[in-house]
Amino acid sequence: VSEINKNKIFQFIEDLFPLCRSITGSATRKTLKYIQDYVPIELFSVPSGMQVFDWTVPEEWNISDAFIKDMDGNKIVDFNENNLHVLNYSRSIHETMRLEKLKKHIYTMPEHPEWIPYRTSYYEKNWGFCMRHSNFEQLNEGEYEVKIDSNLESGKLNYGELYIDGESEQEVLFSTYICHPSMCNDNLTGPAILTFLAKNLLEKDELKYNYRFLFIPETIGAITWLSQNEDKIDNIKGGLVATCLGDEGDFTYKKTRSGESYIDKVSLKTLKDLNFDYEVMDFFPWGSDERQYSSPAFQLDMGSIMKTPYGQFPEYHTSADNLEFISSDSLYSSLEAYLKFVKILENDKFLINTNPKCEPNLGDRGLYDKIGAAKDSNKQKHAIFWLLNLSDGSNSLLDIAMLADMDFEYICETAKVLAGKGLLSAKE
Numbered sequence: 001v002s003e004i005n006k007n008k009i010f011q012f013i014e015d016l017f018p019l020c021r022s023i024t025g026s027a028t029r030k031t032l033k034y035i036q037d038y039v040p041i042e043l044f045s046v047p048s049g050m051q052v053f054d055w056t057v058p059e060e061w062n063i064s065d066a067f068i069k070d071m072d073g074n075k076i077v078d079f080n081e082n083n084l085h086v087l088n089y090s091r092s093i094h095e096t097m098r099l100e101k102l103k104k105h106i107y108t109m110p111e112h113p114e115w116i117p118y119r120t121s122y123y124e125k126n127w128g129f130c131m132r133h134s135n136f137e138q139l140n141e142g143e144y145e146v147k148i149d150s151n152l153e154s155g156k157l158n159y160g161e162l163y164i165d166g167e168s169e170q171e172v173l174f175s176t177y178i179c180h181p182s183m184c185n186d187n188l189t190g191p192a193i194l195t196f197l198a199k200n201l202l203e204k205d206e207l208k209y210n211y212r213f214l215f216i217p218e219t220i221g222a223i224t225w226l227s228q229n230e231d232k233i234d235n236i237k238g239g240l241v242a243t244c245l246g247d248e249g250d251f252t253y254k255k256t257r258s259g260e261s262y263i264d265k266v267s268l269k270t271l272k273d274l275n276f277d278y279e280v281m282d283f284f285p286w287g288s289d290e291r292q293y294s295s296p297a298f299q300l301d302m303g304s305i306m307k308t309p310y311g312q313f314p315e316y317h318t319s320a321d322n323l324e325f326i327s328s329d330s331l332y333s334s335l336e337a338y339l340k341f342v343k344i345l346e347n348d349k350f351l352i353n354t355n356p357k358c359e360p361n362l363g364d365r366g367l368y369d370k371i372g373a374a375k376d377s378n379k380q381k382h383a384i385f386w387l388l389n390l391s392d393g394s395n396s397l398l399d400i401a402m403l404a405d406m407d408f409e410y411i412c413e414t415a416k417v418l419a420g421k422g423l424l425s426a427k428e
């Protein structure tokens, strides 16, 4: 990853930041089209009213303007200043009303009086405004002109999908959501990292696994995708849900449902080998779309490599989760983690010791010559011993790297040397 890419990831988020996304609507389509400028995702849509498992695809929501004006004509709240000001999925309204009535439709955050909270009402018809508590407190008794120019009618739910073909039958799933309005860590960092990861994978000549990338509205999108693609589930080895990847906090790994899946091993080794500080969270059945993918009928091993998780930073779901809250350095380290995750997946394999009766004579094979500077010689010797001892067909290179407590890449390099001498061969 070059320095140029580092700024490009941030640019991606900056470009998409102003759009008032939701689980449906034109801003969400624009977001998907924007991603197509980078990678050739295929766009899909399903109609409002369609039944997807226990859910119904909602009506499509679009909004052009919203405000609250006092009787002097001053805009107290203006959608054009920040799209979080409107309760996402608000029905339209144009009415003059007393403060008493208006208050019932206003949401604020007294604990952070300068932040605008993010609220939604997808499945219950409602209207509302979200305000800075400091402004709310200054509202005088009297009448206000309230207008929300939105449109809720039968339309479509859109999502994007990219499939990259590899050699094996098995596929790895990367999923992120595209439904939040102007907020960064949750959620534009997820689409940004997956877009640049996909771009990188598309440039590779060959891949072991197939990779599927989903850019979907959270919850209803995952439910919709699963309902349309049940035949694909059996081939999915597992994967990651990408969210909260741009703040300055340490990494967090949220484990898969089983807690001891292959995806967990790869993820934890990824963070360890990159020398990142990280915390580990056991699986819990809320959060993001991992809860749909790992529901009882599917049980996909979906983990989540994140920075500070949703709900654990005060700026979460507020106007303070903005472009200042994330950094290009943090985004860059997240992309590094996702690239490393793929690198381990792609290079992990089972090898067999071809000379399993005691140790082979390493000196005769010139292997001690391969051992370079004296300070490294013990390390390489140990790597050789670990590989020869454990390559009985039941341990993969990743298992060996973990047991040896050595970098996965170092174990791979040493395995190549041993394979070159005929001491390791591919497991049939």
Ligand SMILES: [Zn+2]
Binding pocket: 180, 186, 187, 310, 317
């Ligand atoms: Zn969220």
